[in-house]
Amino acid sequence: MAATTRRRIATRARIADTGSVVAIAQKHCVACHAIRPTHEAFPEAPKGVRLETVEELRRYAVLIEQQAVRSDVMPLGNETGMTDDERRDLGAWLGGE
Numbered sequence: 001m002a003a004t005t006r007r008r009i010a011t012r013a014r015i016a017d018t019g020s021v022v023a024i025a026q027k028h029c030v031a032c033h034a035i036r037p038t039h040e041a042f043p044e045a046p047k048g049v050r051l052e053t054v055e056e057l058r059r060y061a062v063l064i065e066q067q068a069v070r071s072d073v074m075p076l077g078n079e080t081g082m083t084d085d086e087r088r089d090l091g092a093w094l095g096g097e
């Protein structure tokens with residue numbers, strides 16, 4: 001019997017690993033979107049949106065895409081200097097399941 005091994009062809013864009021996506025949120029979002037924000041202007045998470053865990057990132061996936069992937073509304077004023085690469089990685093991961 002001929003062994004026909006089919007290779008899986010990767011059709012999707014590279015998906016950022018979960019660890020680096022959490023790191024992106026740590027760097028660019030949690031100063032405001034945390035239980036206890038460190039940003040002096042925000043005593044609590046704006047709109048109650050906290051982005052500290054994988055579960056929270058998943059829960060707000062649609063809104064995050066609107067705010068930080070398909071637009072640059074967030075991070076607010078881009079104070080943290082989020083890059084297009086980081087937005088792409090975030091978007092790929094959010095849409096990757």
Ligand code: HEC
Pocket residue numbers: 025028029030031032033039042046047049051060063064067068074075076079082
């Ligand atoms: C400097 C503070 C700050 C940072 C940093 C920040 N946000 Fe926000 N975020 C806000 C504020 C303020 C609002 C509420 C805006 C409003 O009232 O419409 C908000 C709202 C949101 C909302 C809810 C939008 C809605 O319509 O309900 C999402 C989702 C969000 N931010 C995602 C992010 C993501 C993702 C990041 C990081 C890439 C981020 N934010 C970084 C301040 C921040």
